[in-house]
Amino acid sequence: MVDLKNVPKELQSAIDEKGYEKLTSVQSLVLGPGNSGKDLLVSSQTGSGKTLAYGLSISCDGLKEIIDEDNKLKTLIVTPTRELALQVFNELAWLFSKTSITISTAIGGMDIKKERNNIRNGVDLLIGTPGRINDHIRRKTFDLNNIKSLVLDEADEMLDLGFKQDLDIIVNQSPKSKRILMFSATIPKKILSLASKYQKDAVRIEATSLGKAHTDISYETYMIKRYDIENAIFNFLRFHDDKTVIIFCSTRNAVTHISSRLLNRGFSVVSLSGALNQSERFKALQSIKNGRCKICVATDVAARGIDLVNLDIVIHAELPQNSEILIHRSGRTGRAGNKGRSILFCSPGERRRYERLIHSAKVKPVINKFLSQQEIERKDNEKIINYLSKSQKKSSGELKLAKELLTQFSSEDIAIALIENFKGKLPPIEEVESFDEEKVNQMTSDRRKKKREGKRKRGPFSKKKQKS
Structure with missing residues (x-):
């Protein structure tokens, strides 16, 4: 059980039901003392638990900061892709399941009329891609005048995909007083430049060492x-x-x-x-x-x-x-x-x-x-043995057929037929020439040696023969 301070009891209950035993690194850091209400610039790899981190963070000031009685949108989460938007939606749906918060999506490839109707019926928290969000803004489906929290998830990906102009529109059309949480796998200069333009006195959080790989x-x-x-x-x-x-x-x-x-x-x-x-x-x-x-x-x-x-x-x-x-x-x-x-x-x-x-x-x-x-063939043989080792339920018809086979064929013939049938369904083993590290090092050394000898043979000032 995870004990979360300053998090609404409804969210604590949902987390308990999920069976969470401890927070991930990014969740602990984002929910750290003094970060509530502040702009955050977070470096965190995909799959580190950042969705739950910002979901909890935007709720720490109270659910009233998200819910609005006048059906005004207060929280906007922007993601680079439709798939990520749907994943964020599913994650936050269970997190806020015990509250009255309404969540919806605005993503390309979906019925825009249906999206417009859902949003106009009242949405507290919207998750979407930059292009589709701006499309709705142009169609006057909603405006950003009441936004309290803006999350830019995988900001580096959004820049790589060319969404800089769309992000500028979203940030500029929302209140200056809003809170902005930026998450990025890495924080290169382009992200630092974006953060300095969008955020105010942002708290920098490094949940993973920049540019380094997962230890798992x-x-x-x-x-x-x-x-x-x-x-x-x-x-x-x-x-x-x-x-x-x-x-x-x-x-x-x-x-x-x-x-x-x-x-x-x-x-x-x-x-x-x-x-x-x-x-x-x-x-x-x-x-x-x-x-x-x-x-x-x-x-x-x-x-x-x-x-x-x-x-x-x-x-x-x-x-x-x-x-x-x-x-x-x-x-x-x-x-x-x-x-x-x-x-x-x-x-x-x-x-x-x-x-x-x-x-x-x-x-x-x-x-x-x-x-x-030989290694691949040994693995094939292990698969056959493992298959036979598993206890299989046998019907009366199968047992009858097995007895008939044993009267007509030897157990060896039956086993060979089984092997041939099993291996016949597998893809062919391809011929591959590979090298171990020692062989590759030797090849590299030989290539460099040959190159040096070629230079000595020509001489340092020799010229290539020109075609007459």
């Missing part, structure tokens, strides 16, 4: 020939078929390509890219969340704001462009106290860029030799 995430690297990396991904997924995985790609075309190759090999997979409409994205996310599908292939932009608590592994289909992208991608796993894995595939020719990347990200991946065909 282990980083692993496999050195693979460039043309074998996709095959390596297929073998990795085949070996870890019980894990929930997201594969990050840099482009829509790459998402389509890898998704198609996975489907052709019999994997169950969904994809997330800008090519999907809202309904398709929602269905894809639901299939991952309810466990019907365990593999998601996505672009960085499409995956922003997604919160998958059950995500086990992040795979980088190609090296991220920079350390910030690496940390953001990897941060999709290792949430809510769970352990996660971030898998990088690197060709020997990318070694230098890889080393600069991990140095900048301040992570130390373990370089492993990739799975051999």
Whole structure:
């Protein structure tokens, strides 16, 4: 049970029912003494519990600061994506479930007329994306004249997605006396500049070390020939078929390509890219969340704001462009106290860029030799044994058929048929050439040596032959 001072009893009761035993780091810091009513600039990774943190914070001055008898909007939460807005809505819905506070959303891809009717019927707390919020303001669905609290969730993401102008409009059209809470995974110069423009004497809170990775995430690297990396991904997924995985790609075309190759090999997979409409994205996310599908292939932009608590592994289909992208991608796993894995595939020719990347990200991946065909086959055999070890309910018809099989075939023949049937349903094992760290170091050394010898052979002042 968490004992929260200054938090309304209705919220304390809802938290108790959820079974919370302790606050996360960001929740403790945001609710710290002296922060009530003040502007906050918070660095906190996605999945750290920040939604509950600002939900509790905006209620600390009393529920009357949120509820208005004249149906005037008092609290606005702005998120970069529709998915994050819906996740925030679900989180705050249970938090405020024992109060009379009404919560609604304003997000692209939804029926704007239905949204307008809901808001005009009276909303105390609105969660939305910058573009849709401004669309409603232009349509005069509501105004921001009575806003007491404004939350900018994942502010860095909103800037990256080009919402700066939309944010300016929202901030400028709301009262100067409002309280602004800004949350960002990292706080680069652009966020500091935004905070100085929007906020007054903001309290700076660092819930995580800036630019550093989650401690609950282990980083692993496999050195693979460039043309074998996709095959390596297929073998990795085949070996870890019980894990929930997201594969990050840099482009829509790459998402389509890898998704198609996975489907052709019999994997169950969904994809997330800008090519999907809202309904398709929602269905894809639901299939991952309810466990019907365990593999998601996505672009960085499409995956922003997604919160998958059950995500086990992040795979980088190609090296991220920079350390910030690496940390953001990897941060999709290792949430809510769970352990996660971030898998990088690197060709020997990318070694230098890889080393600069991990140095900048301040992570130390373990370089492993990739799975051999023998290891994958042993895992297949274990799956068969584990399947047979589980107590299965047998119908009378199945028992009758089993007896008939034993009279016509040997137990060895039946076992072999079972094995062939089981393995026949699995994707093929691909051929992959990989290297351990010692081999890669030797290749790098040989390449540098060859380059030095070439320079000595030409001489320091030699010129390349010009074509006549």
